[in-house]
Amino acid sequence: MILASTLTTNLAILVLAGFIGFVVISKVPNTLHTPLMSGTNAIHGIVLLGGLLIVGLSGNSAFNKVILVIAIAFGTINVVGGFLVTDRMLEMFKSKPKAGGDKAGEEKKP
């Protein structure tokens, strides 16, 4: 029954993560929706781990290796590109010259 318990544990994680996703995300203001989309987009680049895990297993044929290198490259593009683009977008929001007290928190006060 070890297999079954792994499945149920993972399903529990899945469901809880779904609820966390709903709760955390539903508070985001309209303004930040594009960066948020880009940020979550970067996070699903975590599939990179899948490629890294499988490429380490023995028994991969030459063709498998080709597929996996492409998968790892794709995952890396997703992660690296995603976070960089999001960062670029958000930097623009940050460097506001005083736009109301609540917006200035990110800047160090002189």
Place this chain on the structure above:
Amino acid sequence: MSAPPLATSFLQSSSFLDVLYIIAFGLFIQGLRGLSGPTTAVRGNRIAAVGMAIAVIATLLNRNEGNWGLIVLGIALGTAVGVPAARQVKMTAMPQMVALFNGVGGGAVFLISWSEFRLTHGYQGTATYIAIFSLFAAIVGSVSFWGSNIAFGKLQEIIPGRPISLGSAQQIVNLLLLILALAAGVDIAAGAHSEGIFIGMLICAALLGNAVVFPIGGADMPVVISMLNAFTGLSAAATGIALNNPALIVAGMIVGASGTILTNLMATAMNRSIPAIVAGGFGGGGAVEGASGAGEHAGTVRSTSAADAAIQLAYANRVMIVPGYGMAVAQAQHAVRELTKELEKRGVEVGFAIHPVAGRMPGHMNVLLAEADVPYDQLEEMDEANQEFGRTDVSLVIGANDVTNPAAKNTPSSPIYGMPILEVSNSHSVIVIKRSMNPGFAGIENELYYEPETTMLFGDAKAAVSEITAELAHI
């Protein structure tokens, strides 16, 4: 093999790696929380990136890791492509960049499932549920990969943005492809080991991805990208269950949940239902509507010059600027900022009315205007702005179309009827900067242009705005 040194074996112990994974997804959640506020967003994104780095390191530490050459090669290739792409992309091209990054994520998912299938010779010796989740990931990942690429092509204007469909046969074809892909999946899960069936399944899913996105018009593209983003997240979570990796499950599922919320939100803002978009209903209905509506306009269009527009603006007390995708395409945000400064010097009060789906993504206009250093407090969201139009002397519409179309309020037969709009016609006068009289992405005529208080300034948004600014100097 001799026993590894104690430190190494500790680093490779599965409990230690699990702890790293838990830290990683804790950071993802914390990072996403940060992304929900303008002051914490930059930090939030970086926290999530640190989480990702920890998750990758944890994976590389695991005892079974090998084939280091391939890993280095893959990561180097990905970095060589991803970093310059992310660094050099223009802010206006952001939507298609997100589509592309989303696509490669989906691509990685289905390739991983495929190699899993090959490695186990058709899921032999694995639990059925692992096969099911892996197959689900393969189908959804493949749909997401191809769908995102088509979305990219449409936004990049490699593929025509207008809907391309098989007409009434489209939905039947889509359904058939879905059934075929599912049937192949069920067959494999039930014990078929043939790789041919697996590849057939991937092809059906690929065709489905194409078939779903091709008929969708440019106006609906943000909703589609958001939906595909959620899809990729879900497929990543499924991969996580198949590989028994908690970091993948949590991260994938959070993206699946958030993507669903975003998708709903965008669809609501445009008064579109997600099933209608996916079924390709908009393109067909919109085209028919546009054709029948085109002849009905009795009114005439009045065009104006930059000089006249400048005079109108200079003597206004309050000006509301309504930016849209035209401003983004023309890269006019800096020119707009200059115009704003010039007007403010003359004591004109200037505001920006931001429709939630102006541009091609929610928040697209905010990003561009932030780039041009327009202060936050000048940006007004739709409800706020609609209360202001009554006391606005001049509304300056820069490359926005459908989000200002009164048909959404007045014409029940219009395909955009019911979509909340910016009610610019309530202001005393309206100046519309637009390249030509061509209809917008939705393919619908805009009645606003025929109204008596509206004048049109034809031209590229950036050139027109700069001209107005130049004319202002002479007044």
